[in-house]
Amino acid sequence: MAFPERFSNLPDYAFPRLRKLLDSHAPGGEPISMTIGEPRHAMPDFVGPILAANLAGFGVYPPNDGTPELLTVISGWIARRYGIEVARDRLMVLNGTREGLFNATIALCPEQKNGRRPTVLIPNPFYQVYAVAALTLGAEPVYVPATAATGFLPDYASLPRDVLDRAAIAFICSPANPQGAVAPSEYLADLLALAEKHDFRVFADECYSEIWREAPPPGLIQVAQAVGADPERVAIFHSLSKRSNLPGLRSGFVAAGPQSMLRIRQLRAFAGAPLPLPLQKVAEACWQDEGHVAASRALYHEKFADAAQVFAGIQGFQLPDGGFFLWLPVEDGEAAALKLWRETGVRVLPGAYLSRDAAGGNPGTGYIRVALVAPRQETQRGLTQLRDCLYD
Structure with a gap:
């Protein structure tokens, strides 16, 4: 049975690719997911x-x-x-x-x-x-x-x-x-x-x-x-x-x-x-x-401040102007994600999974995406383990 050729060069979606990369390896510590952009702050009480x-x-x-x-x-x-x-x-x-x-x-x-x-x-x-x-x-x-x-x-x-x-x-x-x-x-x-x-x-x-x-x-x-x-x-x-x-x-x-x-x-x-x-x-x-929006944004501001402290002095690090991801420079995103999972249990997304190979290469290869969606204490722990594993 024939299938449309126009989808033949489409890669797997990012998260199935991540599971293929990581799931055959045991986590090196208590797992912390910092991959998907799924907000975990409280929904409005109404x-x-x-x-x-x-x-x-x-x-x-x-x-x-x-x-x-x-x-x-x-x-x-x-x-x-x-x-x-x-x-x-x-x-x-x-x-x-x-x-x-x-x-x-x-x-x-x-x-x-x-x-x-x-x-x-x-x-x-x-x-x-x-x-x-x-x-x-x-x-x-x-x-x-x-x-x-x-x-x-x-x-x-x-x-x-x-x-x-x-x-x-x-x-x-x-x-x-x-x-x-x-x-x-x-x-x-x-x-x-x-x-x-x-x-x-x-x-x-x-x-x-x-x-x-x-x-x-x-x-x-x-x-x-x-x-x-x-x-x-x-x-x-x-x-x-x-x-x-x-x-x-x-x-x-x-x-x-x-x-x-x-x-x-x-x-x-x-x-x-x-x-x-x-x-x-x-x-x-x-x-x-707007009250619940401002309250949630304040929680992200706290986590931005924590990230700035954790990654102070790391070459290439910068806080985002908006959103809730860190786009962290590494030598190779896949290798960094695998090392981090195997040694700490922290789960992040290789930047190449969000990009395509084009003229000049894949612009996401040298990055990992880290979602700051978890509660503050869990996020602090994950960021600290990430820094100690990949940058120290």
């Missing part, structure tokens, strides 16, 4: 009561695009966070950002661009759904290094004109996963100008936007309005997974131009999975409350 009060909602089909009440609340949050008004017809509720990123690519990427195979521009390292969405369409994924030399943000303007003229979509993640770099307003404005010049859309994955160290990251939609960009050129994706410590709620949203949203909603009507009504009620409360 989640249970709201869910219990709305259980009857599981007995009806939910509206495909989101309830009017939830869309209104999300519009209000955007207004408070970014100072701009976004009408409900430019919003759609998602089952997490991964679903939205994939389906929006399917809905908005053309089969051809200027009569040729379109390109999809992807930062390298990256969230793997970007590449899978491009390959599903038969588009050409172009992996653009996001390294220390470029401030851990992709330099799309450096690409050849031919690649840019075929570009249909450029992805940007800010704060970046895994490096934690925040794209400043100037970077986003330049990217929008490049998109206008070469006629492509910009998809901004902003699911870490509420976890920051010094200042709230600017949003693409905010910058787009400030520079007068075409609303159809922009789509942003947000989630409650990181913001509200609710990865299992699977609730987020996409905001885009009116015509773009018509296409995204049309695809969702046939192929999507709308969020159950009780979960939409919980999401309403989450987007309206």
Whole structure:
């Protein structure tokens, strides 16, 4: 039986690869998982009561695009966070950002661009759904290094004109996963100008936007309005997974131009999975409350401070501007992850598993990603063991 060739060069997902690397070896101590970006701070205390009060909602089909009440609340949050008004017809509720990123690519990427195979521009390292969405369409994924030399943000303007003229979509993640770099307003404005010049859309994955160290990251939609960009050129994706410590709620949203949203909603009507009504009620409360977000962010600040103390003097170490990962330099990420597991029981993710081999090599090879999601004491212990194992 034949299978699609377009997926033939796709590597295994990061976590099955990690299990193959580590699970045949015994841990060298009490296991500490610092791999997956699954928040472990307390969820808001209002989640249970709201869910219990709305259980009857599981007995009806939910509206495909989101309830009017939830869309209104999300519009209000955007207004408070970014100072701009976004009408409900430019919003759609998602089952997490991964679903939205994939389906929006399917809905908005053309089969051809200027009569040729379109390109999809992807930062390298990256969230793997970007590449899978491009390959599903038969588009050409172009992996653009996001390294220390470029401030851990992709330099799309450096690409050849031919690649840019075929570009249909450029992805940007800010704060970046895994490096934690925040794209400043100037970077986003330049990217929008490049998109206008070469006629492509910009998809901004902003699911870490509420976890920051010094200042709230600017949003693409905010910058787009400030520079007068075409609303159809922009789509942003947000989630409650990181913001509200609710990865299992699977609730987020996409905001885009009116015509773009018509296409995204049309695809969702046939192929999507709308969020159950009780979960939409919980999401309403989450987007309206900032107290639990600030409390969670304060816990990350404590762990950032601990990390700065533990890794003081380590060459190449720097705290992220946002998100909750450390992107730590090592000689070889796979070798470091295996050594760390076998000698201490601390489990981290090799950076190469989040990147692709491209011209110049794999930009994640010399890094490990370390998630600061566990309680503070456990995180301190893991970071200290990591330092003593790999850097002393």
